[in-house]
Amino acid sequence: MKDTVCCGCSLFCDxxxxxxxxxxxxxxGLCGLGHGYYEAVISSSRLNSPLLRASDGKHTPGSMDEALDKAAELLRRSKKPLLFGWSTSPNEVIQLGLEIARSVQGVFDSTASLEYGTLLQHGLVGGEANKVSLDEVRDFGEHVIFWGANPAESHHRLASRFAVFPMGDKIPEGRESRTITVVDIRETESVRLANHQLVLKGGDADIEILSALIHELEGTDAAPPDQVAGIPAIEFLSLGKQLKLADYVAVFYGNGLLHRPQTEATLPLLTKLVSTLNTEKRRCTLLPLIAYSNTIGAVKTCLAFTKQPFAVDFASKPPKPCSALDNIVSGDFDVALSVGVDALGFLPRPAARALQKLPLISLSSLPSLTTNHARVVLPTALTGVEAGGTVNRVDGETLTLKPFQSPPKGVLTEEQILTQLLQRITDSS
Amino acid sequence: MAKLNPMQIYKLLPRTNCKKCGMTCMAFATRLVLREVSLEECTPLTEPGYKEQLATLQELIAPLLTAEETGIKLDEEICSGCGNCVVVCPVDAKSEPDTAYGKAARTSETVFRVENGIALIINLSKCRRFPPDRVNCRVCEQGCSAGAIEIW
Structure with missing residues (x-):
């Protein structure tokens, strides 16, 4: 058995x-999701040779040199290339992506622009409440709230490693020392973990319950309503009371809050709830549960390189922020490079449709919708298994991935491929 | 499960009354059926000549070691491998203290261990529900968000 850091989700279990x-x-120790990630190593559908689309539209295997030449040519000749994906790749690979984007004056964007963009817009990043490590939650998280997040099904080990069950410095009895609240619009698996199970009813339920909770915490003499968003007063008041008693409240939120029509209204209220709970005696923290493993690494690396978190256009100097998604939909790009992520599977339909029509270069370990449509497919080593590097956990913690075996014959790491690609592009210019 | 008769057990023991286990063979047979002693405590059984008897004995007492005894059922089809059971189990906390702080079980000493993405009960006899303790502990069932653990 080899010790490893699992790259199956943004928890990077080590x-x-x-x-x-x-x-x-x-x-x-690997959860189902993690074990599934490693199964790619033994998968019979693993990509193990570069593929080039022939004139009849069919993929034919080619040599690595051939594929790299073709990819470099596509990127070099492009007037406006898009370099997309990145959030499952180590930071070193993302850095190379940024360098390529600079040398071809293209647009660099990661999946973070969809997942992380909303957070930035609402100031949910960078504040004192957002500077929290998962280890801190394990050690102090007396009251843990999951709002529109379902870690039991998205981040399987969050509950057992950090947020619900483990003992910690100020959590002597583990689960018994914590109060768990889950707020969602359906009864998810995570709801089963909670002391306070708030399954809301109604479209504006999050807004109603957030406002009522803030009102309650700020102190009011008014009689409470019989129910708020389908939650009876007694349940709702006892939650308020327990929140007031806690020394440390950790709030996790997910797509249930982020990708809804009411997001514009709910996120400021969530921030207000957190600041109301943050007092001299109590710390309240706020972390998003992001799906793609190295989204935070992609944001950090891009910030360091360009001062922008994602979606950067290198055609202007200094590079300026852009809306890559809008550019995709309006057909501004003439070539796209997709790294790690299945871009066609991930992007919203109008963007995926527009992207599908472009000559695509895809770096991937396994076949996907994107590799199926790609003009050039470059098979890659599996991150964390056959390729190393640095990554950032969902809370920003830096972890080092150590490869423990070599990739299949003829397969290179993303880092090797992009280094060679960059060399070919710069050599000829 | 048909009740085990001490005589069935007695007939297969060495019947030498060597008292290495601290009692006579008949007493050992009775206590084995009551699950107060384990078969390993009869050391002469491992000596050559008793191989077949030992195998039959193991077969006879095997039902005592199944889930029926603790009433725990873990549905591997539903399990997500989250490891909540590993972390909440008080026996695991003693056998491998790091598990109580959220670490994965890595030794073979725990009751639960997540292997290949699925939780397995690897030491059922250590479970607190198991005789002789028979504690009505249900923490694993309560902690299983997937609903894969059932205790009846």
């Missing part, structure tokens, strides 16, 4: 181990 033997994989 207490797990795996053993790979030709067609057999065994693991200890």
């Amino acid at each position: 207490d797990v181990c795996v053993k790979v033997q030709k067609t057999e994989l065994s693991s200890l």
